[in-house]
Amino acid sequence: MIKVTVYITLKKDVLDPQGKAIxxxxxxMGFDKINGVRQGKLIEIDLDAKDHDQAKEQVKKMSEQLLANPIIEDYSIELE
Amino acid sequence: MIKVTVYITLKKDVLDPQGKAIxxxxxxMGFDKINGVRQGKLIEIDLDAKDHDQAKEQVKKMSEQLLANPIIEDYSIELE
Structure with a gap:
């Protein structure tokens, strides 16, 4: 079993009201040295794959087809 | 300026309906080799701090006071 994490962030030019609210x-609250905040999400997937290459390939497909919206989001994949 | 990312995940025993839905x-969609999915969030903060130690200390406070809910969530801090 391979644990894969997908990090999904808004593209740089996309407005991020949640980040702004934070x-x-x-x-x-008194934290006044902050120049910017952006919120994104992460998705941890445990999957069976024969090796890391296959796992990465599978998760890339999942990211493009479901997890991330490629119009407004970037994603990166990390394998454990 | 130091860029800090806070990764927030649900504690292991907390139910995650969003992860389940994914x-x-x-x-x-045909991805049938998956054993589990958990969703978390990440928050990127650009802040002015005199060094990495100070930045980490500040962001730890932010995490405990606002960003994470320590009852149900774990967090980790990464500095760039």
Missing amino acids: HVALNN | HVALNN
Whole structure:
């Protein structure tokens, strides 16, 4: 079994209201040295694959077909 | 400026309906070698700090006070 994590972040030019809300909240709590906050998500997948190459290939397909929205999001894949 | 990423995941014993929904969706798409899916989030923070130690200390406070819910979530901090 191979554990794979997909990190999904908004593309640089896409507005991120959730990140902005966190930024404002942190400012209000006294954390005033912050220049920017962006929120993304991560998805951990345990899968059976014969090797890391096959696992990565599978998770790349999952990312492109379901997990990430390629119009507005970037993703990266990390294998354990 | 230091870029810090906080990775927030549900604790192992906490139910994750979003992860479950992704698991079922992937199964329905033909990805049938999956043993489990868990969804978490990541928060990227650009902040001014005099060094990495100070940045980490600040972001640890942010995580405990706002970003993560310590009852049900774990977090880890990565500095760039």
